Amino acid sequence: MTERLDGVIVATALPYIEDPSAPAGLRPDLDRYAEHCRWVVDNGCRGVGPNGSLGEYSSLTDAERREVARTAIAAVGGDATVVVGVHAAGSHQARRWAELAAEDGADGVLCLPPTLYRANAREVVAHFTEVASVGLPVMVYNNPFDTKVDLTPELLTEIAAIDNVVAVKEFSGDVRRVLEIRERAPGLTVVAGADDVVVESLLMGATGWFAGFPNVFPAESARLYELATTGQVEEARELYEPLVAAFRWDSRTEFVQAIKRGMDQAGRFGGPCRPPRGPLSAAQLDVLDADLRRAFDHLKGV
Template identity: 55%
Template sequence: PVVAYNNPIDTKVDLVPELLAKLHAEGFVQGVKEFSGDVRRAYRIAELAPELDLLIGADDVLLELAVAGAKGWVAGYPNALPAASVELYHAAVSGDLDTAGRLYRQLHPLLRWDSRVEFVQAIKLSMDIVGRPGGPVRPPRVPLLPEQEAAVRAATEKAVAAGLA
C-alpha cells in the first residue's frame, strides 16, 4: 500500500482532501501522513474518503488528530521519549483524554519541534540527553543555535524530571 505524504509547508505542494479522495478512489493511495497542521482536514478526508487511513504526521497535533480518528502516527519525538509517547498515543486514540491531555501538555514543548526546520537536531539532542545516543547531524543540517539548544535541553530535562523518559 502507498501512503501519501502531505507536507505543504516543506514541499509547497498541498494534497487537499479532494485530491486525496480521488487518489484513494482510483486505488493509488491507502493512507495519508497528514502534516499540514490543519486538523480540520481530518474531518473533510473522512467525509470524502472514509476508508482512507489518516496518519498523524506532525507530533504537535497528535491529540487533535487522534481524537479526529487517525489510525496511526508517523512520529519523530518517540525516538527520544518512547514510553511516554506510546502512552500518550494510546490514551489519545482510546479516548482517555485526562491522561492524554496531561501527557500532551507535558510533552508539547518538545513535540512542537517536529514542525520546525530543526526537528532532527532537536530530536537527536533530546535522545542524547535521555541516554539514547542520537549523535551529531549530518550536512546539510547544522547544529542548533545556542538559544535553540538551551530550549530543547530545558524542555527535555523537564520531561525527564516529570518521569517521562
C-alpha cells in the same frame, strides 16, 4: 489492501559514525541503527519508517539509502511494520525505490509528492499512481511546507481512489482536515504527521501517528496513543501537555537536530547530522534543553 499502516510508526533517526572516507566524514552506523529500530519496537511502537526526512534520506548515497532500509527490515521485519520512505523528484525514481522496498521485504512505503518541483494536481496523481503500481501499500505524505504541494482533502479524494493507496500522513497542522478527509475518503487511513497536534488529530479520528519524538520516548508515546484512541481524554491530556513544548520541535526546520539531541539526553545516541544540517546555535539549545527538561522531569513522575 489489508495493511492500513496505522498505529505508532516511528520515523527513525539515523546515527552516524565518523569515517573520513564517507560523505562529510560520517558513515551510517547500521549496527546502532538496527538496535535503535529494535528498541522503539520493543518499547511498544508498532513499527519504523526508515529513509524519511528525519532519517536524512536526501543526504544519503543511493547505496546507503538501500542499506538503511534493509537494516530496518532485518532488525524488526516480521515483528513490526516497516514503512520505507521512497521520496524522489520524479515518479520513475520513486517507483524504483518502491520496487527495491518490495524486493527487500518492506510492508509499505511512505511517499511525498514530487520533490524539487511544485507539481500540479494531475502530476501529483500520476506520481502516486506510478508508485502504487508496484503493489505495496502506500502512505502518501502531505507536507506543504517542504514540497510546496498541498494534498488538500479535495485532492486526497482523487488520490484515495488509486489502488494500493491506503493512508495519508497529514502534516499541514490543520486538525480540521482530519474529519474532512474521513468524510471525503472514508477508506483512507488518516495518520497524524506532526507530533505537536497528535492528540488533537487522534481525537478527531486519525488512527495512526507517524512520529518523531518516539525516537526519544517510545513507551510513553505508545501509551499516549493508546489513551487518545481509547477515549481516555483526561489521562491523555495529563501526559501530553508537558511534552508539547518538546513536540513542537518536530514541526520546526531543525527537527532532526532537536530529536537527536533528545535521544542523546535520554541516554540513547542521536549524534551529528550530515550537511546541510549543522549544529544548533547556543540560543536554540537553551530553548530546546528547557523544553526537553520539562518533558523528562514530567516523565520521571509518571
